[in-house]
Amino acid sequence: MSEYESAELTFSLIGYGMTAMALYFTVVSGYLVGAYMVGAQLSRSQVWIVTSLFVVFAFSLVFGTFSFFAAASAFGESSTDSVEYWLAPIIGVAEVAGIAASLKFMFDIRRVARTHESGTS
Numbered sequence: 001m002s003e004y005e006s007a008e009l010t011f012s013l014i015g016y017g018m019t020a021m022a023l024y025f026t027v028v029s030g031y032l033v034g035a036y037m038v039g040a041q042l043s044r045s046q047v048w049i050v051t052s053l054f055v056v057f058a059f060s061l062v063f064g065t066f067s068f069f070a071a072a073s074a075f076g077e078s079s080t081d082s083v084e085y086w087l088a089p090i091i092g093v094a095e096v097a098g099i100a101a102s103l104k105f106m107f108d109i110r111r112v113a114r115t116h117e118s119g120t121s
Contacts, residue, residue, distance in 0.1 A: 010076040017068030017091075024061040024095055027054065028102055035106040040113030051106065058099045066092040 001009075031054045042050070069088035 006075055010072050013068050013072035013075065017065050017072065017088075020061050020064035020068060021091065021095075024058060024065060024098075027057050027061060028098055031058075031102050032105060035102070035109050039106050039109040042110075047106070047110065051103065054102070055099065058095075058102075062092055062095040062099070065095060 031050070034050065039047070066088050069091060073085050073088060
């Protein structure tokens with residue numbers, strides 16, 4: 001593979017990783033908006049259905065983002081000193097933390113609604 005082809009493949013993989021990140025943010029944003037708008041009114045089964053779908057799609061996008069950035073790092077032959085080498089794990093951890101924070105947000109919304117329904121503070 002020529003140097004040009006290697007560079008082209010590396011930048012294509014980075015672009016795919018950024019696309020997966022954009023899709024991740026779309027899924028997380030949709031879940032957060034849904035949680036805020038109607039999370040308190042959903043039944044327990046509805047919450048589990050929505051949450052299960054969210055977790056499956058969000059984790060598949062985390063895997064995609066990680067895989068594309070890791071492959072770009074491998075093809076780009078980056079060293080452990082370069083930011084490209086650490087990009088995949090850092091973004092992966094940040095996205096997993098975003099999933100956890102989104103789940104906490106949903107269940108906090110539901111807990112507050114149950115507290116208000118029962119009349120206790």
